[in-house]
Amino acid sequence: MAQCWVLVALTMVGIAVPVSVAGAPAPGRLPPARIVSINPCIDAILLEVADDRQIVAISHYSQDPQATSIPLDRARRFKATSGTAEEVMALAPRLVISGGHVAPATAAALQRLRIPLLQLPVPTTVSESIAQIREIAAVTGHVDRGEALVARIGAALAAARPPHSRPIPALIWQSGGLVPGSGTLASELLERAGFHNLSADYGLKQWDVLPLEYLIARAPRLVLSASGTSGRRDAQLAHPALVRLGRQIAIRPFSFRLLQCGGPTIIAAMARLSAVRRSLAAS
Amino acid sequence: MSATRLNLLLIVGLAGAMALSLIAGKVWLPIDPFVGFGQGDDPRWLIIAELRAPRTLLAMILGAGLGLSGAAMQGFLRNPLADPGLFGVSSGASLGAVLSLYFGFAGFPLVLPAFALSGAVMTMLALALLAGRSGSLILFALAGIILSSVTGSMTALAISLAPTPFAVSEIITWLMGALTDRSWNDVWLALPLTLLGAGLIALTARALDVLTLGEPAARSMGVDLARMQWLVIVGVGLCVGAAVASAGVIGFVGLMVPHMVRRVVGGRPSATLLPSALGGALLLLLADTLVRALPTVSELRLGIAMSMLGGPFFLWLLFSLRRQLP
Numbered sequence: 001m002a003q004c005w006v007l008v009a010l011t012m013v014g015i016a017v018p019v020s021v022a023g024a025p026a027p028g029r030l031p032p033a034r035i036v037s038i039n040p041c042i043d044a045i046l047l048e049v050a051d052d053r054q055i056v057a058i059s060h061y062s063q064d065p066q067a068t069s070i071p072l073d074r075a076r077r078f079k080a081t082s083g084t085a086e087e088v089m090a091l092a093p094r095l096v097i098s099g100g101h102v103a104p105a106t107a108a109a110l111q112r113l114r115i116p117l118l119q120l121p122v123p124t125t126v127s128e129s130i131a132q133i134r135e136i137a138a139v140t141g142h143v144d145r146g147e148a149l150v151a152r153i154g155a156a157l158a159a160a161r162p163p164h165s166r167p168i169p170a171l172i173w174q175s176g177g178l179v180p181g182s183g184t185l186a187s188e189l190l191e192r193a194g195f196h197n198l199s200a201d202y203g204l205k206q207w208d209v210l211p212l213e214y215l216i217a218r219a220p221r222l223v224l225s226a227s228g229t230s231g232r233r234d235a236q237l238a239h240p241a242l243v244r245l246g247r248q249i250a251i252r253p254f255s256f257r258l259l260q261c262g263g264p265t266i267i268a269a270m271a272r273l274s275a276v277r278r279s280l281a282a283s
Numbered sequence: 284m285s286a287t288r289l290n291l292l293l294i295v296g297l298a299g300a301m302a303l304s305l306i307a308g309k310v311w312l313p314i315d316p317f318v319g320f321g322q323g324d325d326p327r328w329l330i331i332a333e334l335r336a337p338r339t340l341l342a343m344i345l346g347a348g349l350g351l352s353g354a355a356m357q358g359f360l361r362n363p364l365a366d367p368g369l370f371g372v373s374s375g376a377s378l379g380a381v382l383s384l385y386f387g388f389a390g391f392p393l394v395l396p397a398f399a400l401s402g403a404v405m406t407m408l409a410l411a412l413l414a415g416r417s418g419s420l421i422l423f424a425l426a427g428i429i430l431s432s433v434t435g436s437m438t439a440l441a442i443s444l445a446p447t448p449f450a451v452s453e454i455i456t457w458l459m460g461a462l463t464d465r466s467w468n469d470v471w472l473a474l475p476l477t478l479l480g481a482g483l484i485a486l487t488a489r490a491l492d493v494l495t496l497g498e499p500a501a502r503s504m505g506v507d508l509a510r511m512q513w514l515v516i517v518g519v520g521l522c523v524g525a526a527v528a529s530a531g532v533i534g535f536v537g538l539m540v541p542h543m544v545r546r547v548v549g550g551r552p553s554a555t556l557l558p559s560a561l562g563g564a565l566l567l568l569l570a571d572t573l574v575r576a577l578p579t580v581s582e583l584r585l586g587i588a589m590s591m592l593g594g595p596f597f598l599w600l601l602f603s604l605r606r607q608l609p
Binding site for chain 2: 060080084086089090091100103104105106109112113178205206
């Protein structure tokens with residue numbers, strides 16, 4: 001279904017935005033202006049590749065200090081919408097870019113109003129995220145900036161590449177015990193930084209809730225506790241059983257926002273992961 | 284105040300609320316796009332023609348259906364706490380919709396409403412099997428409660444099995460009920476179903492009045508209780524099914540409106556039907572305008588707004604009932 005939507009959206013983009021996709025816009029022709037993004041992860045990529053004047057509005061999440069994936073002072077320079085067709089329509093955009101999970105009614109409304117919608121699903125691998133960056137860079141007419149971002153991500157991945165040692169068994173723990181498993185971007189980043197995601201060993205699915213018993217029966221070396229920006233520790237991770245295992249399991253905070261997006265967020269996530277790995281090696 | 288005057292007053296109120304609903308929202312629209320009627324390129328005109336107008340009509344259609352269903356239910360069960368959700372039709376319909384979201388079909392137009400409506404129909408069929416031809420009100424209410432808890436638990440199961448947190452939040456957001464970005468398609472879907480449902484309920488008006496004398500008395504006066512039961516079930520099912528299919532779960536309209544109406548027109552069930560429909564339309568339209576115009580960053584969901592109004596109303600109802608007791 002998602003692929004179908006992207007195809008439909010791409011066809012419409014092709015009609016509405018006749019600017020060349022391969023390379024800089026021809027002289028005398030402006031790159032497509034008036035883009036609205038209604039997804040905070042797309043915002044982060046868009047701000048990297050597009051001109052500020054091409055961006056008409058971003059998602060309201062990007063102006064929320066708890067949720068944003070871009071610097072707040074930068075985000076506040078743009079208009080924000082909550083992503084309803086009404087607000088988007090009033091801005092008369094030439095293109096709307098959204099994540100994969102748009103309310104069906106909103107997607108249908110935009111289609112009816114003949115506003116091209118480019119739906120990009122949640123990336124589950126680094127290469128999917130890179131493909132999305134290239135796609136956004138192409139529709140904004142700034143392929144070069146897209147490639148620069150891709151190169152920075154490649155450099156960050158290379159810099160975080162572990163020495164040839166055995167992967168460290170680890171786990172990412174979101175509040176409530178929700179654990180990203182195989183087939184998620186977070187899991188791939190974890191493995192690329194020299195860890196082994198234990199989620200699949202516990203028999204968990206792509207996203208699943210991990211019972212504490214499993215965790216204790218087969219303790220990981222590292223638990224990355226993904227909490228909000230407050231730095232509070234997850235209440236369940238303070239369970240007495242885990243505290244007694246404290247010497248075996250290192251619990252380190254991992255900012256929740258590093259889990260939410262691909263794109264430029266990958267750079268920050270890899271830096272954090274390799275810092276954690278170095279600190280484990282030192283201890 | 285007589286019932287006629289109340290109805291006229293409600294119609295005038297509805298006209299005012301419609302005008303307000305068309306101009307109010309995150310994007311306030313002044314009068315001038317109305318003047319440039321039909322000039323297709325102004326985005327503000329498109330907002331009114333394609334988003335606000337269908338949304339306004341839909342709020343009125345669904346509100347009327349829910350208010351009328353509530354009045355019919357309270358008359359039929361002779362219980363002031365009866366709610367259209369009691370038959371399990373709304374939880375059955377939401378289970379259908381949640382399944383279409385769960386399997387990822389909802390991106391195609393009309394799939395989600397189709398799933399929701401089949402959920403509603405299947406719940407009504409199950410109700411028929413459970414309550415049978417008995418015409419017994421107790422059996423009937425119990426069957427409804429069983430069905431709503433079973434379908435509710437299956438909805439919760441679908442949520443807990445959803446593959447990613449993003450899919451979970453998509454389902455939960457839909458369940459909260461809203462009229463955001465609805466279209467004329469939703470109006471054309473909800474209008475005939477609600478009209479048919481309202482027609483069936485209207486057929487029961489006289490029987491509902493007789494039923495206030497009690498079941499044996501009604502039977503002796505020639506009321507066919509089983510036939511009346513099915514008219515009420517199918518009528519309420521159509522109104523509620525249409526509401527869930529196009530807007531998600533919106534509670535309390537059917538509970539609150541008949542109470543307010545009864546204070547003016549008295550307790551005769553047939554007299555409460557029309558004013559309840561008009562009052563439901565007015566209440567839902569005002570509530571939807573309010574959630575749209577509130578200066579919150581993201582829109583408050585209509586279903587939540589109605590529950591927030593409904594809670595205190597229930598409390599007030601409890602206190603006023605207690606005061607009437609010796």
